[in-house]
Amino acid sequence: MQINLVDLSLVLLQQMCVYLVVAYLLSRTKFFIPLTHVTIRPPHKLACYVIFSVFCMMGAILGMPVVHAIANTPAIGAVLGGLLGGPVVGVAVGITGGLYRYSLGGSFALAAALGIVVQGLLGGLMHRHLIRKGKVRTLFDPVKAGALTFVGVVLELLIDLAVARPFGQTLEIVLLIAVPELIANTLGAAMFIGILLDRRALIERQSSLFSAKALAIAARADGVLRRGFNQENSMTVARIIYEETGVGAVAITDREKILAFIGIGDDHHLPGTRISSASTLDAIANNEVIYADGNEVAYQCSISPTCPLGASLVIPLVGEDSHVIGTIKLYEPKTKLFSTINRTLGEGIAKLLSSQILAGRYEQQKAMLAQAEIKLLHAQVNPHFLFNALNTIAAVTCDDPEKARDLIGDLSTFFRMNLKRPSQIAPLAEEIEHVNAYLQIELARFSDSLSVDIDIPDSLGRVRLPAFTLQPVVENSIKHGTSQLLRPGHVSIKARQENEVLVVDVEDNAGLYEPKPTGQGLGMSLVDRRIKNCFGPSYGVTVASERDVFTRITIRVPLEAASK
Amino acid sequence: MINVLIVDDEPLARKELRRVLSKTDDINVIGECSNAIDAIGVINREKPDVVFLDIQMPRVSGIEMLSMLDHEKMPHIVFLTAYDEFAVQAFEQHAFDYLLKPVNQARLDKTLQRLRRDREPQKIDQLPGANQLRQIPCFGQHHVQLVRMEDVEHVASGVSGVYVVSTDGTERPTELPLHILQDRTPLLRCHRQYLVNTDCIEKINFLENGLAEISTKRGQVIPVSRRFFPQIKERLGIL
Numbered sequence: 001m002q003i004n005l006v007d008l009s010l011v012l013l014q015q016m017c018v019y020l021v022v023a024y025l026l027s028r029t030k031f032f033i034p035l036t037h038v039t040i041r042p043p044h045k046l047a048c049y050v051i052f053s054v055f056c057m058m059g060a061i062l063g064m065p066v067v068h069a070i071a072n073t074p075a076i077g078a079v080l081g082g083l084l085g086g087p088v089v090g091v092a093v094g095i096t097g098g099l100y101r102y103s104l105g106g107s108f109a110l111a112a113a114l115g116i117v118v119q120g121l122l123g124g125l126m127h128r129h130l131i132r133k134g135k136v137r138t139l140f141d142p143v144k145a146g147a148l149t150f151v152g153v154v155l156e157l158l159i160d161l162a163v164a165r166p167f168g169q170t171l172e173i174v175l176l177i178a179v180p181e182l183i184a185n186t187l188g189a190a191m192f193i194g195i196l197l198d199r200r201a202l203i204e205r206q207s208s209l210f211s212a213k214a215l216a217i218a219a220r221a222d223g224v225l226r227r228g229f230n231q232e233n234s235m236t237v238a239r240i241i242y243e244e245t246g247v248g249a250v251a252i253t254d255r256e257k258i259l260a261f262i263g264i265g266d267d268h269h270l271p272g273t274r275i276s277s278a279s280t281l282d283a284i285a286n287n288e289v290i291y292a293d294g295n296e297v298a299y300q301c302s303i304s305p306t307c308p309l310g311a312s313l314v315i316p317l318v319g320e321d322s323h324v325i326g327t328i329k330l331y332e333p334k335t336k337l338f339s340t341i342n343r344t345l346g347e348g349i350a351k352l353l354s355s356q357i358l359a360g361r362y363e364q365q366k367a368m369l370a371q372a373e374i375k376l377l378h379a380q381v382n383p384h385f386l387f388n389a390l391n392t393i394a395a396v397t398c399d400d401p402e403k404a405r406d407l408i409g410d411l412s413t414f415f416r417m418n419l420k421r422p423s424q425i426a427p428l429a430e431e432i433e434h435v436n437a438y439l440q441i442e443l444a445r446f447s448d449s450l451s452v453d454i455d456i457p458d459s460l461g462r463v464r465l466p467a468f469t470l471q472p473v474v475e476n477s478i479k480h481g482t483s484q485l486l487r488p489g490h491v492s493i494k495a496r497q498e499n500e501v502l503v504v505d506v507e508d509n510a511g512l513y514e515p516k517p518t519g520q521g522l523g524m525s526l527v528d529r530r531i532k533n534c535f536g537p538s539y540g541v542t543v544a545s546e547r548d549v550f551t552r553i554t555i556r557v558p559l560e561a562a563s564k
Numbered sequence: 565m566i567n568v569l570i571v572d573d574e575p576l577a578r579k580e581l582r583r584v585l586s587k588t589d590d591i592n593v594i595g596e597c598s599n600a601i602d603a604i605g606v607i608n609r610e611k612p613d614v615v616f617l618d619i620q621m622p623r624v625s626g627i628e629m630l631s632m633l634d635h636e637k638m639p640h641i642v643f644l645t646a647y648d649e650f651a652v653q654a655f656e657q658h659a660f661d662y663l664l665k666p667v668n669q670a671r672l673d674k675t676l677q678r679l680r681r682d683r684e685p686q687k688i689d690q691l692p693g694a695n696q697l698r699q700i701p702c703f704g705q706h707h708v709q710l711v712r713m714e715d716v717e718h719v720a721s722g723v724s725g726v727y728v729v730s731t732d733g734t735e736r737p738t739e740l741p742l743h744i745l746q747d748r749t750p751l752l753r754c755h756r757q758y759l760v761n762t763d764c765i766e767k768i769n770f771l772e773n774g775l776a777e778i779s780t781k782r783g784q785v786i787p788v789s790r791r792f793f794p795q796i797k798e799r800l801g802i803l
Contacts, residue, residue: 384620387646387665388574394666395580448575449598483573484622486599486708 005179008071012184015062016073020191022058026051027199035084036200037337038136040295041310049089049096052081055192056097056116060104070108071177074101075185076192078116079152082123083139084196090127094120108173111163115156122152131296140197146190153185214345217244218352225353226360229325231271234259241328241349245342248309249331252353255284255324264333268304277302283314284324289347290314293338310334313343315350319358328353382418385475386411389441396444407444413437418468425534428495428502429461431470435493438471442478449488450478456495456504463502465557466530473506473541473553476524481508481551500559501539507552513545524553531557566679569610570596571603571626572618572644577665581616581644584667588676600629601701601708607639608739614679616663618644619651623710624701627651630694632701634744640683642675658690697748700728702736709736718786719745719759731764733782754778754796755789762800 026032031051034044056077063072074097082090097120098113106112126148130138138144157174164170220240224233234252238260242250249263253275261269275281279290279299292299294311301307309331319325330346332338389411397404414437417430432454439452474493482489490509495502528541535558545551568591572578578596585591594612597603600621607615619626626643643662645651655662661675689695699710700719717731721742727735738745742759745751751759766781768788776788788796796802 383647388577391580391646391665392574392576395576395583398583399579444576445574449573486601486622 005176008177009180009183012071012073012180013187016184016188019055019058019062019073019076019188020195023055023192024195027195032196032199033203033337036196036203038084038131038139038295040086041334045085045089048081048085049092052077052085052089052093053096056081056093057100060097060101060116070101070104070106070112071181073181073185073188074112074116075119075149075152075156075181076188078119079123079149080145080189080192082120082125083127083145083148085124086127086131087121087124090120090122090124091117092120094118108160108164108170111160112156114163115159118155118159119149119152122155123148136296140193140200142190142193142197145193146186149189150182150186153182157181213244214348217241217345217349220244221349221352221356223356225356226363228360228364229254229259229357231259235262235271237353238262241330245330245345247330247342248333248336251329251331252326253280253329254326259326263331265301265304265307265309265331268307269301277312277314279312280314280327280329283316283327287316287318287322287324289316291338291343294332294334308333308335310336311338313338313346315346317350317354317357319354319361325354325357385441388445392441392445403444407441410437410440414441417471424467425464426467427461428456428463428465428470428504431465431467432456432461434468434471435474438475446478446483446489449485450482450491451488452491452493454493456493457497460495460497460502463557463559465502465555466527466534469527469531469555469557470504470506472527473524473555477506477508477510477551477553481510481512484512485510497559502555502557502559504555505552506555507550509550511545511547511549511551513543513551515543515545527555531555565590565592566614567592567594567610567612569594569603569606569612569615569639571598571600571615571621571629572596573598573621574618577618577644580665581667584669584672590680591676600624600626600632601710603629604632604701604739605703607633611637612639613683614640614642616642616644619648620645624699625693627691627693628698630688630691631697631748632740634741635688638686638688640679641686641688642679654691658687660686660691695748697745700738700740700745700749702728702738704736711736713749713751713761714763716749716751716761717764717780717782717784718761719751721757729784731761731782733784752796752799754792755787756791758786760786765800768796768800768802 031047034047035051054077056074059074059077060070060072063070063074078090078094078097081093085093094117098116101116102109102113127139130136157178160174161167161170217240221237224236227233238250238252239262242262247263249261249265249269251258251269252260257274258269258271260271279292282288283290291297291313292311299309299311301309311332313330315328316324317326317328328346328350330342389407393404393407393411396407414434417434417437436454443450443452474491477491478489482491492507493504494507495504497503524541524543531540539556539558542554542556543551544554568585570578570581570593572581575598578598582593582596585593594610595606597606601624603615603617606612617626617629621629624632630641641660643651643655643660644665645662646665652662654660661678663672663675697713699712700716702709702711711728711730715730717729719738719742720727720729725737726740726742726745728738729735742757746753746759749759750762752762754760760778760780764780764782765778767779768776769779770776774790774793776793778786778788780786
């Protein structure tokens with residue numbers, strides 16, 4: 001039987017075409033999807049094993065008997081099985097294919113069977129090597145897959161030479177089948193991977209659909225978190241993402257706790273509970289996206305060992321100065337693969353939400369600041385007070401120049417201290433100085449109808465409180481209290497220590513306090529808010545009043561407030 | 565000679581104004597008041613030609629005080645203010661005299677010259693707030709009480725003057741004549757001598773001769789004269 005090299009090559013290529021047609025047809029089915037991704041999940045491994053074993057055996061069947069050998073293409077199945085499925089799958093495919101090849105008989109049977117096992121192992125080792133290097137993409141490179149198969153075939157031929165006897169005949173056959181096998185296997189493997197890539201591209205072509213989804217999410221979630229990054233708004237956003245992406249579950253957390261969780265596993269992932277997942281805490285601490293796909297990076301729910309979730313993507317929500325304010329998490333159950341699209345989408349959503357939260361906070365701060373600043377500006381300029389003071393000084397100047405000079409000094413002290421930034425913390429003694437300057441002017445204005453007494457123990461002078469706290473309270477007592485009296489007014493300012501709290505009472509004898517939100521309420525609430533901001537909700541300003549008898553405004557700050 | 569009253573709650577401000585006014589010979593400061601209530605009494609009693617009136621004062625502002633005066637017999641008003649944009653706007657609009665504190669001598673001279681030349685009747689009614697009473701000033705022996713409109717049951721005028729009767733029955737004399745109270749409050753004129761708060765009416769009894777009487781919720785009976793009956797019926801929506 002005389003077989004020439006060209007004919008053999010053509011026959012093998014023909015066979016390869018049949019082989020690839022089968023591969024192509026199979027690629028249109030669902031069975032093929034696990035092959036398009038690297039996987040460690042047993043069902044996917046099994047699918048990988050079965051498919052490549054079938055191809056391996058098919059390669060063997062389609063072979064052409066050449067004397068005692070068979071020129072064939074099982075190498076494609078074995079090498080690719082190992083390359084895509086890992087060493088275990090590779091060797092398993094190799095053994096399966098090898099046994100089958102052995103069953104076909106011939107003097108090459110043992111050598112060929114061994115060769116197939118070695119090819120499976122080769123693919124598996126390359127898989128492991130590339131995964132360790134993090135070069136997952138290279139696994140799907142047709143040229144490199146072809147090259148690897150080429151190496152596999154070379155190894156097989158060497159084994160043939162080493163194992164099959166007699167050597168002379170073996171050499172002859174090897175020389176005959178070497179070139180056709182190398183060409184057919186190399187091309188076949190490359191094209192097989194090509195088919196896989198096409199298939200994957202097809203799957204991912206659905207990404208256009210996903211961009212539409214991204215836009216839908218953006219439109220639906222617009223402005224929700226701007227109203228505040230809290231549990232309620234987070235739930236709304238999580239629901240939108242869950243509905244639009246179709247992932248297994250969606251969670252939103254702040255830095256400490258879960259704000260929202262919707263989807264599979266919501267029986268034990270409860271909003272309001274503390275974050276327990278290490279990957280989430282890592283994502284928050286290091287400001288990085290953490291992707292535990294359940295394959296290459298193991299994922300296990302930190303709350304329940306029976307949780308059906310099998311993969312998670314944690315994306316930090318980033319606020320000002322790259323400060324992480326929370327995370328958004330997407331999950332897929334163990335029965336489902338995490339699509340690369342959802343991964344990208346997740347990062348996009350995180351950016352969208354981050355900027356929303358930031359915008360919301362910015363707006364809120366701006367509004368608060370604007371209100372405080374207007375109020376403060378008013379207090380600092382205080383035209384009523386200024387012109388009345390100037391009028392008083394003008395009146396005093398003629399009769400008592402000395403007194404006039406003192407008053408001008410008080411006025412300048414008052415305005416100088418007014419210009420202190422309100423965020424500053426000042427000792428009580430300084431606040432008293434401010435109040436004194438103010439009171440000197442008011443006492444001169446209402447000389448016949450106002451008296452004031454101040455009783456502050458020296459020991460409390462060093463207690464610190466927000467600057468500009470005491471004066472507005474005293475001014476309030478005069479402006480809305482004693483100056484509205486038709487009888488003489490009296491204001492007393494007393495400070496005392498109550499456990500670890502500094503208590504300052506400012507009391508007038510007018511009792512005209514109205515608890516409705518008038519001008520005075522705004523000023524007092526500002527002072528109150530600033531103290532609470534500094535020291536917490538148990539401190540601040542309270543009011544007690546009896547109509548026409550007294551109004552007492554009480555300021556409470558912690559004694560040990562060294563600094564903010 | 566022009567008789568002047570100074571009304572300001574700040575003693576030094578009064579002193580300062582008195583000082584600058586005393587430089588002129590034809591101005592006679594007849595007194596100072598530290599609040600609007602005192603001032604109403606003095607104005608009604610002494611009838612000054614000109615009142616220098618501060619706007620910001622306790623309980624009753626300068627403008628509100630004007631609502632408590634009879635605009636027909638009003639002295640000429642020169643408003644005083646240290647700082648009040650809105651008030652100044654209104655003064656400018658209706659060409660009222662006003663001075664900013666501290667008082668500028670040149671500006672004061674100008675004002676005084678105008679006062680000497682002619683004191684055109686001021687249209688106080690046009691000033692926002694000067695035509696609406698929120699409370700009626702009532703005078704006790706040693707104090708003034710401001711009775712809020714919702715506390716007034718009726719007002720009666722008798723030989724000894726005008727009395728404000730509260731919903732609790734307390735009677736307090738006031739210096740404001742009945743017709744001013746009628747003009748500047750929602751009180752309803754039901755009789756030559758009576759004004760009644762319509763919110764306090766419980767029923768109206770029809771009598772013979774087209775007469776009627778009002779029973780208040782407190783049980784007080786107030787006569788209704790034939791002359792005012794049609795107006796009452798119209799106001800209360802009775803046909």
